[in-house]
Amino acid sequence: MAKKLSKDAYGGVPGNKYEPYVRDGKKNKSGNAVILITGIILAIVFAASTAYSGMKAGLTVSAGIPGSIIGSGVVAAFAKSKGILGKNITAGMSSGGESIASGMIYVLPAIVLVGGHINFIQGILAGFFGVLFALGVSSLVENYLLIEEHGKLVYPEAMAISEALVASDEGGDSLKYMGIGFGIGGGITLLTTSVFGIFNSMISYVGSSFYKWKLDIEVNPMLAGIGFIIGLPVAISIFSGAILSNFAIAPLIGYFTDLAGNSAHAWNNSGLAVNSMNVNDIASSYVKYIGAGMMLCGGIIGALQLVPNIITSLKSALGASSASSDEKNNLGTISIGVGALGTLILGFILSGNVLISIIGALLVLVLGMLFVIVSGRLAGTIGSSNNPISGMTIASLVIMTLVFVIFGWKTNYHSQVLLMFGTFLVTAISVGGSYMQSQKVTYILGGSRKELMKYFLIAGFVGVLVTVGTISILSPQFSSTSATPTFGLPQANLIATLTSGIMSGSLPWIMIIVGVVMAIVFYFLDLSVMTVALGFYLPISTTSIILIGALIKKLVEMTTKNDDVKENRIQNGISLSSGLVAGGSIIGLIGIILHVMGVLKDRAIKGFANTNAMAIILLIIMIILILIPLYRIKKGASNSSETTDERN
Numbered sequence: 114m115a116k117k118l119s120k121d122a123y124g125g126v127p128g129n130k131y132e133p134y135v136r137d138g139k140k141n142k143s144g145n146a147v148i149l150i151t152g153i154i155l156a157i158v159f160a161a162s163t164a165y166s167g168m169k170a171g172l173t174v175s176a177g178i179p180g181s182i183i184g185s186g187v188v189a190a191f192a193k194s195k196g197i198l199g200k201n202i203t204a205g206m207s208s209g210g211e212s213i214a215s216g217m218i219y220v221l222p223a224i225v226l227v228g229g230h231i232n233f234i235q236g237i238l239a240g241f242f243g244v245l246f247a248l249g250v251s252s253l254v255e256n257y258l259l260i261e262e263h264g265k266l267v268y269p270e271a272m273a274i275s276e277a278l279v280a281s282d283e284g285g286d287s288l289k290y291m292g293i294g295f296g297i298g299g300g301i302t303l304l305t306t307s308v309f310g311i312f313n314s315m316i317s318y319v320g321s322s323f324y325k326w327k328l329d330i331e332v333n334p335m336l337a338g339i340g341f342i343i344g345l346p347v348a349i350s351i352f353s354g355a356i357l358s359n360f361a362i363a364p365l366i367g368y369f370t371d372l373a374g375n376s377a378h379a380w381n382n383s384g385l386a387v388n389s390m391n392v393n394d395i396a397s398s399y400v401k402y403i404g405a406g407m408m409l410c411g412g413i414i415g416a417l418q419l420v421p422n423i424i425t426s427l428k429s430a431l432g433a434s435s436a437s438s439d440e441k442n443n444l445g446t447i448s449i450g451v452g453a454l455g456t457l458i459l460g461f462i463l464s465g466n467v468l469i470s471i472i473g474a475l476l477v478l479v480l481g482m483l484f485v486i487v488s489g490r491l492a493g494t495i496g497s498s499n500n501p502i503s504g505m506t507i508a509s510l511v512i513m514t515l516v517f518v519i520f521g522w523k524t525n526y527h528s529q530v531l532l533m534f535g536t537f538l539v540t541a542i543s544v545g546g547s548y549m550q551s552q553k554v555t556y557i558l559g560g561s562r563k564e565l566m567k568y569f570l571i572a573g574f575v576g577v578l579v580t581v582g583t584i585s586i587l588s589p590q591f592s593s594t595s596a597t598p599t600f601g602l603p604q605a606n607l608i609a610t611l612t613s614g615i616m617s618g619s620l621p622w623i624m625i626i627v628g629v630v631m632a633i634v635f636y637f638l639d640l641s642v643m644t645v646a647l648g649f650y651l652p653i654s655t656t657s658i659i660l661i662g663a664l665i666k667k668l669v670e671m672t673t674k675n676d677d678v679k680e681n682r683i684q685n686g687i688s689l690s691s692g693l694v695a696g697g698s699i700i701g702l703i704g705i706i707l708h709v710m711g712v713l714k715d716r717a718i719k720g721f722a723n724t725n726a727m728a729i730i731l732l733i734i735m736i737i738l739i740l741i742p743l744y745r746i747k748k749g750a751s752n753s754s755e756t757t758d759e760r761n
Contacts, residue, residue, distance in 0.1 A: 118279055122557050123272065124264020131263060133559025134279065135198055143198035143560050144568055151187045152203045155180050156210025156572040160579040162698035163214035166335055168222060168587070168600045169655070177274040177497075177550070179691040180207020182287040185278065198560040200278050202568050205551035209544075209572030212497070213240060214580045216543025219506055219604040220535040221581070225588045226602070226609035229529040233585055235463060239533055240577030242455035243540030246478070248570060249449025250485040250541075251548050258489055258549060259556045266493030271553035278558065287688040290742065294692020297738045298334035299700040301731070305332070308704030308713065315654060316728045325367035325392040326360050329654035332732045335697025336655060337739070338690035340662020348656075348663035350641050354404075354648025355656040362403060363395050370395070380621060400649075402621050405610045406628020407635075407646035408603075412507030414636055444566060453478055456537055463530045469522060473530065476516060477538045480509045484538075485545035493553070497546035503604050503643065506539045510608055514615045523616040531612060544573060587705060603650045662690070665736060669743055682746050689742065 121131050159176040184203025192199050217240060224231055258266060277287075305314035314333065320326035340348050370377075370387040379385040379398045390398070456477060460470030484505045491500050510531070517523070517531055548569055555565045590600055614620025632642045648656045669686060673679040707713040 118272075118275060118557065122275065123267070126264070128260035128263030131556075133557060134275075135196070135559035138198050138559035139561045143195055143564060144202050145192055145195060145199070147192040148184075148188065148195060148199045148202050149568070149571070151184060151191075152206030152568060152572055153575050155183060155203060155207040156575045157579050158210075158695065158699065159207050160210035160214045160576040161583050161702055162695050163211045164218055164580050164583040165587075165698040165702040166339065166694060167214060167218040168584075168602050168605070169335075176207040176211035177204055177270055177554075178277055179291065179688075179695070180204040180211075181274050181277045182291060182688065182691075183207075186288045197278050197558060201554055201558055201560055202565060204274055204278065204554065205565050205569050206572035208497075208547045208551050209569045210576035210579065212543045212547035213244070213540060213573060213576030214583075215547075216243075216502060216506075216539040216541075217536060217577075217580045217584065218602075219503060220510075220532055220539045220608055221584050222588070222591055222600075222602055222605040223535075223609035223612070224529050224532045225591045226605060227528050227532070227613045228525055229532075231581070231585050231588055233581060235459070235533055236536065236581040236585070237577055238455065238459050238462075239536040240540050240581060241574060242452045242459060243481075243537040244452075244544055244570065244573035244577065245448040246452030246456070246481060246537075247485050247541040247544035248548060248566060248573075249445050249447070249452055250482050251489050251545055251552075252445025252448070252566075254486055254489065255445075255549070255552060255562070258493060259553055262493065266490065268493045268496070268550060268553040270492070270496035271550045271557065274550075274554050275557045278554070286685055290685040290688040291692040291695070293742050294338065294689035294694075294739075295696035296692075297689075297735070298338065298693035298696030298698075300696075301332070301334045301735055301738075302697045302700040302704070304731070307701040308707075312731055313723045313725075313728045314731060316725050316732065317654075318725075319392060320364070322371070324364050325395060326364050327392045327396075327653060328359065328657070329652065330657040330661070330728075330732070331654040332728055332735060333655075333658050333697060334693045334735055335701065336658040337662035337665070337735065338693030338697065340659035340664075341666045341690040341739075342687055342694075343659070343663065345663040345667045347641075347644060348660045350644040351648035351651075352656045352660045354407075354645040355651065355653040357645075358396070358400055358404065358649045359392075359653050363392055363400050366395050366399050367392065399624060401606070402610065402624035403628040403631070404646060404650035405607050406625035407632040407649055408503075408607045408628075408643065409507060409511075409611060409625065410629040410632035410636075411642035411646050412503060412505075413511075414632070414642055444563070444570075448570075452541075456534075459537070460530075460534065463533050464527075468520075469527075469530065472516065472520065473513075473534045476513050477509075477534050480512070481538050481541045484509065484542045488542050488545035489549035492546040492550045497550045500543075500546045502539065502543050502546075505542055506535065506604075507608065507611070509538055510535050510612060511615070514612050518616060525613070528613050528616055532608070535608070540577070583702065587702075590705065601651050601655055603647060607650070661732075661736070665739055669740070678747065681748060682743050685746060686743050689739065693739070 118134060119132070122134070155176075159180065163176070181200060181204035184207065185200045188195055188199045188203065221231060221236060303309055304311045314331055316330040316332070318328045367390070370390055373387045375386055375388065377387045379387055379390065379394065381398055385394060385398075453474075457470060457474040460473045461467065464470055464473070487505070488500055488502070513531060513534065517527055551569060552562050552565060555562050587600070591602060611620070632646060635642050635645055666683065666686060669682050670679060673682055704713065
């Protein structure tokens, strides 16, 4: 067995001539009970933490690298005979659980936001059928994308995961730093209102009545970890949207509303006089819809940019049946059939109307097949973490909403049916990219793709159960009217706004159009429209701490002169940040569940602990705790590889 990946793993030879890392890996099973249980646990952890962090911040972290690190430790301790291919299965199952949450959080919470409630069984069925359909469609083009396009489609994250797994054979510090990050993230979260509420975690400054602005910073280790991972350029792009929203648009609207008479009221609240609106009222009634227009335009631009990929992917799908394969997978054929038939049946269960079920199922199956293939191909060029899932979902749901309106299905109930169809669709799109990425790792390392598919399917089902359960339990928090709601739900809010607004005809089009025009200007300036729009839409308390996390990473880079030491600090810093995300999100999730169940009582923070000063002290402590273990690293870089996530 080679000590490292060969250069052929990155191309240079035809795919059918490539010699994998483990040359006889397909002869023996790579999984066993230990690996299955480990994979299920990781799928649960990453599905729950991704659902929590994604609904709060609108950003998620890829589970491939953390899953490979944790899985490597478990396999080395309890299933050493399964080696690197067993580790690959645990990494694939981690991605399987995470991919479900990364998709579902875009659409399923929107059902609550339009005034409905989440039916647990229906949500489970939509997710299950979405997973099956995605795996089935992916199997149609799997040989083409992985083998025939070897070297042409790079699959950057798959190669990073492969390198990390190869490096794990020689050990490393990644697991240790993930544990440190988990302890820091979980410990600080325990002190805040998410759990015990001992200290205030919100630094807040609000401008005067003349110039209505707001700057909040939430001391949140999970969000700081996300900022470290995505890096300064992306964090600045996000924060620039927040600056535009809170320091330009909101004060401008506030200036004009102050000039209005007492008889003028907010367009969506007849009891609120516009001249008495504070900055939070302005944000929720006006700025929010400008942000929705920006995100809508960004999604459409992203979809239009996919046209070349759509054409290429469709050509590959048409020619894939003739591609040679030594791993013909009948499970894929069964999956696509069950997924398609199940969606039609689910449509009837949802609506009780044959025509709605047929039209809805046809729409999501056609759009789903199209975008699952595109998602799998884009994972080969930009990685599944960077897949424009929101853009594909938004474009699809706008099309579906317009079709529903044409047929006269415009009630609130029809909106809920539409969003449940959308839950199937977004799950399939998200799974398509992550699954193809996991299969690329399997191909590079030499494992059995049929075996990986079975384990990924199990992880997907587990992820559906966990994600739907998490969203259902936390749904009472979605309608919070506080100035700083527990969950930002940027994508779900956008989708709820668009679908319900189009159906009811009450969408404030002037604000949507303003957002669209702003997005077009950003596009002409060659800015990342969706990234800026996300910052415009999210609470500034979220974007500011993400920026601080990115600044911590930049500080480490600037103050470390030795390149090898710098690389090692950044690599282990990303592992530590993954631990921050996992610790903060999991402990925060447990805390909110305990609050919802009444086990923990909400209590007001009083005295000095409730001041900005206390929150600033807590922020400084968090930064120091993150920096100390990184600056203790004195040795040069290891062989491990990491990846970042900026999923839109």
